[in-house]
Amino acid sequence: MPENKQVEQHGGCVCGAVRFVTHGLPDRITVCHCLWCQRRTGTAFGTEVVFDEAKIIFSGGDLKAHRHTSDESGRWLDMHFCSECGTNLGITVEVRSGIRTIPAGAFDNPEWLDQTDTDVRHVYTRSQRHWGDLDQAVKTYDGYFE
Secondary structure (H helix, E strand, O other): OOOOOOOEEEEEOOOOOEEEEEEOOOOEEEEEOOHHHHHHHOOOOEEEEEEEHHHEEEEEOOEEEEEEEOOOOOOEEEEEEEOOOOOEEEEEEOOOOOEEEEEHHHEOOHHHHHHOOOOEEEEOHHHOOHHHOOOOOOOOOOOOOO
16 A cells, blocks of 8 residues: 555444544554553553554544553553543553554454555564464464354
């Protein structure tokens, strides 16, 4: 998919109260394996699509934020979520103002990310969980198993 400022993607929270639209392609996709992301997502990593804040427009219900201060860097991260259902709707960070993330799974059609040349970065891999690697550690099923 070529760089196109007209590219629009839509998404929102689980309950539908909060919606968003992104304009243009993301700067990158960050897959974070830090312990904090493991805890906030309840799984092996967080997958966040990084945009310039000006490229994201939210509508509908209210967002709330929780500020976390890193015990490693001392810098803050604000986790934004739907005030109705609690769906994660991205992060802003002190270290780089003007950017905002959207979780990859919050897009109505996250498959569009497969069609871009967007840089994917895995960070804090020192905390990576072996059971999060689908190529080596787990059995896979195309659907649910019985």
